[in-house]
Amino acid sequence: MLVARGLLLFLICFPHPPHPLSLIPHPLKMSQSTIGIAKRSQLPTKLMTISGIIFIIMAILPLFLGSFQVSLLSKLLLFGALAVSLDLVWGFTGILSFAHGVFFTLGGYAMAYYLKLNLAAEGNTYGVDLPDFMVWNGLTELPWFIAPLKYFPLAAIAMVAVPAIFAYLIGWFIFRSKVSGVYITIITLAISSALTTFFISQQAYTGGTNGITDVSRLSIFGIDIPLNGLYWMILLFTTFVLVGSYWLTQSNFGLILRSIKENENRISYLGYDVASFKIFIWTLSAGIAGITGGLFVPLNRFISPVYLAVAFGTQVVIWVAIGGRGTLIGPVIAAILLGQIQNYAERVTQDWQLVVGILLLIVVLFIPDGLVGSVSKFFDKAKKQ
Amino acid sequence: MYAYLFPVFYLAQEAVTEETTEAFSIVALGNQLLNGISIVGILLLTGLGLAITFGVMRIINLAHGEFIMLGAYVTFLMQSTFGLDLLLTIPFSFLITAAIGALVEISIIRRLYGRPLETLLATWGLSIVLQGVIKLIFTAQLKYVKAPPYISGNLTLLRDAQGSAAIAISYYRLFIVFVAIALLALTGYLLYNTDLGRQVRAVTQNREMSKCLGINTSLVDMVTFAYGCGLAGIAGSVISSLKSVSPPMGQDYLVDAWMTVVTGGVDKLIGVLAGAFLIGEFNAGIAYLLNDPTARVIVLAAVIVLIRYKPEGLFTIQKRS
Numbered sequence: 001m002l003v004a005r006g007l008l009l010f011l012i013c014f015p016h017p018p019h020p021l022s023l024i025p026h027p028l029k030m031s032q033s034t035i036g037i038a039k040r041s042q043l044p045t046k047l048m049t050i051s052g053i054i055f056i057i058m059a060i061l062p063l064f065l066g067s068f069q070v071s072l073l074s075k076l077l078l079f080g081a082l083a084v085s086l087d088l089v090w091g092f093t094g095i096l097s098f099a100h101g102v103f104f105t106l107g108g109y110a111m112a113y114y115l116k117l118n119l120a121a122e123g124n125t126y127g128v129d130l131p132d133f134m135v136w137n138g139l140t141e142l143p144w145f146i147a148p149l150k151y152f153p154l155a156a157i158a159m160v161a162v163p164a165i166f167a168y169l170i171g172w173f174i175f176r177s178k179v180s181g182v183y184i185t186i187i188t189l190a191i192s193s194a195l196t197t198f199f200i201s202q203q204a205y206t207g208g209t210n211g212i213t214d215v216s217r218l219s220i221f222g223i224d225i226p227l228n229g230l231y232w233m234i235l236l237f238t239t240f241v242l243v244g245s246y247w248l249t250q251s252n253f254g255l256i257l258r259s260i261k262e263n264e265n266r267i268s269y270l271g272y273d274v275a276s277f278k279i280f281i282w283t284l285s286a287g288i289a290g291i292t293g294g295l296f297v298p299l300n301r302f303i304s305p306v307y308l309a310v311a312f313g314t315q316v317v318i319w320v321a322i323g324g325r326g327t328l329i330g331p332v333i334a335a336i337l338l339g340q341i342q343n344y345a346e347r348v349t350q351d352w353q354l355v356v357g358i359l360l361l362i363v364v365l366f367i368p369d370g371l372v373g374s375v376s377k378f379f380d381k382a383k384k385q
Numbered sequence: 386m387y388a389y390l391f392p393v394f395y396l397a398q399e400a401v402t403e404e405t406t407e408a409f410s411i412v413a414l415g416n417q418l419l420n421g422i423s424i425v426g427i428l429l430l431t432g433l434g435l436a437i438t439f440g441v442m443r444i445i446n447l448a449h450g451e452f453i454m455l456g457a458y459v460t461f462l463m464q465s466t467f468g469l470d471l472l473l474t475i476p477f478s479f480l481i482t483a484a485i486g487a488l489v490e491i492s493i494i495r496r497l498y499g500r501p502l503e504t505l506l507a508t509w510g511l512s513i514v515l516q517g518v519i520k521l522i523f524t525a526q527l528k529y530v531k532a533p534p535y536i537s538g539n540l541t542l543l544r545d546a547q548g549s550a551a552i553a554i555s556y557y558r559l560f561i562v563f564v565a566i567a568l569l570a571l572t573g574y575l576l577y578n579t580d581l582g583r584q585v586r587a588v589t590q591n592r593e594m595s596k597c598l599g600i601n602t603s604l605v606d607m608v609t610f611a612y613g614c615g616l617a618g619i620a621g622s623v624i625s626s627l628k629s630v631s632p633p634m635g636q637d638y639l640v641d642a643w644m645t646v647v648t649g650g651v652d653k654l655i656g657v658l659a660g661a662f663l664i665g666e667f668n669a670g671i672a673y674l675l676n677d678p679t680a681r682v683i684v685l686a687a688v689i690v691l692i693r694y695k696p697e698g699l700f701t702i703q704k705r706s
Contacts, residue, residue, distance in 0.1 A: 096502050174689075179696050182445050182501040186643060187689050193640050194685035201678030310636075314509060321506065350525075354517025360510030364503055365496060 058235055062228045070227055074234045074299050076339040078292050081238045083319040083331030084245055085288035090317075091325030092249055093281050094181065094261030099170075099188035100289050101313035102195055103163035107290030108303040109206070110162055113146055114155035115215035115297065133212070137204035146205070152220055159294035160287045167286030171279040189310060196308045211304025218298035225298075234295055238332070241288055245328050257281060258326075311353075318356055321363050324370025333372060414673060415552040421669030423554060426562035427627075428661035430620040431638045432645035433568055437613030440651030441576070441589055442606065444494055445505040449642055450635025451515040452614045455482050456621025457630045458519060461528045471533050471626060478622040479615040486614025490607045498606075512635070520632040527629035536560050557626070564623055566658075568616060573654050575612075585609050644688045650698020659699065664688075 058077075062070045082104055089095045116131045130142060149155045170191065174184055199206045207213070218225045225233070248254050259267050260274055268274045297303050306312065319338060323330030338356075345352045367374050431453060438446045459478035463469045493511060497504045539553040576582035587595045588605045596602050620638075628634070641664075649660025664684060671680035691699070 096505070174693055177693050177696075179693060182505060183692050183696050185502065185505055186445075186647070187692055190640070190644075190685050190689050194682045194689075197678050197685075198682045201676075201682075314513070317506070351517050351521060353513055354521070357510045357513030357517055361493070361507060361514060364507040364510060365493065368503070 055235075055239060059232065062231050067227055070231050071299055072340075072343060074227075074231045075296065076336040077234050077238045078296050078299075079316075079319065079335040079339050080332035081241045082289055082292045082316055083323065083335045084241050084328055085285040085292065086316050087320050087323075087325060087328060087331045088245055088249075088257075088285045088288075089282055090320055091327070091331075092254065092257045092261060093278060094264075095278065095282065096181065096185045096317070097188045097282075098185065098310055098313035098317060099191050100285070100316045101307055101309070102192050103167060103286040103289035104293035104296070104312075104316075105303060105305075105307040106163040106166060107159045107293030108297045108307060109212065109293075110149060110155055110158040110290070111294035111297040112212040112215055112303045113149040114152060115218065116212050117142075117146075117150040118219070119214075119216035131207075131212070132214075133207040133210070134204060139204050143205060156294070160290050163290030163293075164283050164287035168279065168283045171282040175275040175278040175282070188313070192308060192310045192313050196305050196310075199305045199308055207304070209305060211302055211306070213302040213304075215297060215301055230295075230298060237291065237295060242328060242332065249328070253277075315356070318360050318363075320370075322359060322370055324373030324376075327370065327372045327376065330370050330372030334370070412552060417669045417673040418666065419552060419554045420672075421666040422562060423558035424668060425661045425665030426558060426565050427624060427638075428641055428645045428665050429565035429569065429658060430561060430623060431617070431642040432649075432657045432661055433565065433572065434613045434615075434617035434620060435642045435646045436649075436651065436654060436657045437572065437616060438610055439646055440654070440657070441585060442609055442613070443501075443589070444610065445501050445508065446613075447505060447508040447639065448489070448512040448515060449617055450637070450639030451512045452482050452486065452617035452635070453621040453624070453638050453642075454519065454630075454632065454635035455485060455515065456618030457530070457625035457634065458523060458528075458621075459618065460622040460625045461523075461530050461630050464530055465528075471530065471622065475619055475622045478618040482618025482621070483611040483615030487607050487611040489614070490610040494610060495603065495606070512639075516632045516635070523632070525632060527631050529629055530625040532557055532626035561623055561627075564619075565661075568619065569654065569658060572616070576654060581605075581608070640685075644684070646698075647692060648688060648699060650695075652698070656698055663699075 061073065065073070082100065085103075086097060086100045089097055113131075119131075130139065134142075149158060170187075174187055179187075199211075200209050202208075218230060249257070256267065256272060256277060260277060264274055293303070293307070319335040320331045322338065323332070323334030342352055345355065363370065369377055431449075434452065435446065435449050438444050438449065456478040459481050460471060460474040463474040463477055464471065489511060493507050494504065497507055536556045539555050540559060541553045574582075576585065584595070584600050584605050585608075587598070587600060588602050588609075592602055595605075621635075624638075644664055645657060645660040647660070648664055649656030649658070667687070668680050668684050671683050675683075
């Protein structure tokens with residue numbers, strides 16, 4: 001029932017660029033110029049050439065880098081995709097969420113169970129086909145809701161479906177009410193806090209505070225994926241997320257999302273079902289975050305409630321804020337740069353978080369558009385003069 | 386059958402079967418309810434400052450927990466350097482946190498009035514910064530504060546056959562409840578019976594009109610915010626001896642304080658008391674039936690449901706909008 005409803009929603013809302021939203025009532029048959037928010041642009045050739053060149057450079061980069069650098073770069077690309085998924089709901093629709101770390105981690109746990117169970121099946125020292133943390137906590141057989149994750153297709157589906165369905169339920173619950181933006185953010189904080197407590201308390205099933213550690217390398221249908229292969233998968237995924245988000249936000253659908261952010265009441269007066277749009281983008285974004293988490297685990301080799309906690313959710317918010325909400329490339333650049341800096345800074349100092357806090361304050365107070373947003377605004381001004 | 390449909394429910398049931406070995410006795414229930422009372426005291430104390438900054442001023446203050454933490458550190462510093470009694474450090478922590486609060490209002494909050502999401506982000510940034518700074522000064526090590534020796538021991542309500550205490554509550558926890566209620570009464574008096582309180586309420590109701598009537602609104606804002614932060618500081622001082630003092634300690638209290646204020650509703654100050662009482666006893670009751678982490682998860686979920694249906698809180702006057 002629920003899934004069918006979600007699918008229906010997806011079909012209804014799914015944008016078809018030439019004649020978008022033909023199924024959604026257009027009470028005033030307005031054209032874009034009457035909305036006057038943003039002009040719809042074809043993918044400009046210049047932008048395409050530049051992104052093509054960057055993509056090719058990124059693709060051949062691992063051939064010249066050491067495995068540590070490749071692994072770091074893959075993680076940063078994933079963080080970029082995660083930031084884009086938050087940007088879709090925050091930058092474009094105006095819903096600030098601290099729960100994206102939660103969706104990320106749910107996807108991560110799905111993949112971690114798959115990797116861990118396959119490691120257990122290969123034979124461990126305990127003599128049972130059980131992950132070590134379950135043995136330590138006295139489980140004798142695999143819980144029924146974890147057992148199916150042994151098979152890759154099911155794990156891959158769970159990686160997207162679990163966070164997406166969870167997000168759909170939350171969205172269905174909170175967006176169909178008159179709860180305002182700030183309260184929704186507080187709800188996401190509460191969700192993050194509650195799930196962290198829950199995952200830590202269910203030690204036998206989730207590995208408690210340590211999470212799921214020492215997972216195996218990623219292998220799909222018995223084929224081992226080398227690090228470079230994983231990197232290319234991640235690069236493709238991130239590119240796909242970026243291009244897909246660009247297309248989505250440039251379509252009429254994206255236009256409606258942006259108008260929801262600007263003036264929600266007005267859009268609902270025009271006959272749009274604002275809640276459906278919010279639920280759709282919220283679910284989609286959670287699905288993307290879930291895949292990101294799933295791809296993150298084989299690199300990171302563990303997943304733990306650290307990524308569920310509000311601190312990680314804040315990190316994602318900061319990438320988007322610094323990069324620039326409402327720009328797609330900004331969050332990616334911010335995630336890659338900040339992640340890189342963090343990687344070096346954490347070796348030198350224990351107080352990286354302090355720097356992050358100061359950055360957040362500066363961005364909120366002085367550069368509300370973020371770095372990329374400010375730069376593009378500057379160029380727009382220069383062009384007009 | 387139901388249990389197999391929902392893993393969460395299933396897990397909760399598992400927890401129950403583990404706990405059932407402990408007898409469902411009156412004594413355990415009584416202790417749990419008293420434990421609930423002490424949770425109520427802490428919730429009330431930590432929520433009160435937020436009832437001012439959020440309830441009266443509508444500032445989304447995510448750095449509230451850090452002001453509690455600052456208060457605790459002031460007490461620790463006073464006690465370790467001057468050997469002051471915990472009670473004597475309370476005025477200092479009120480003044481110092483209030484001063485920091487005033488600074489924060491002038492430098493950050495003032496620029497963001499009317500933009501709740503930005504305020505939320507900025508105060509969140511502030512909370513990270515305050516944690517970081519305290520960590521730089523005092524290191525991440527846990528610090529311990531001594532409770533005053535004359536409020537130690539337990540008040541025994543019921544003794545078992547052997548004559549040892551069966552149902553008891555420590556005097557210190559009673560003291561927390563007492564301080565919390567005293568502060569609530571004081572704040573209520575300030576807000577509803579003094580000129581300053583009238584000005585504060587006037588500014589929150591109609592800023593422009595208050596300006597026209599000659600009220601210095603920016604001064605009122607600063608004083609109110611500083612007072613809210615000062616209350617958080619007192620909470621930090623009083624709570625500091627319960628657990629250890631550490632830079633991230635504010636985070637737990639932040640979530641609890643928010644739950645209290647949101648549950649109670651912010652129209653009337655007394656809502657905080659109601660919210661604290663509900664959450665405290667609810668939490669203790671579920672913890673008695675199941676276990677502590679499950680109780681926390683259920684309470685958080687209940688608060689989310691509550692926000693969904695009544696974002697203005699349970700104890701508010703019905704208004705036409």
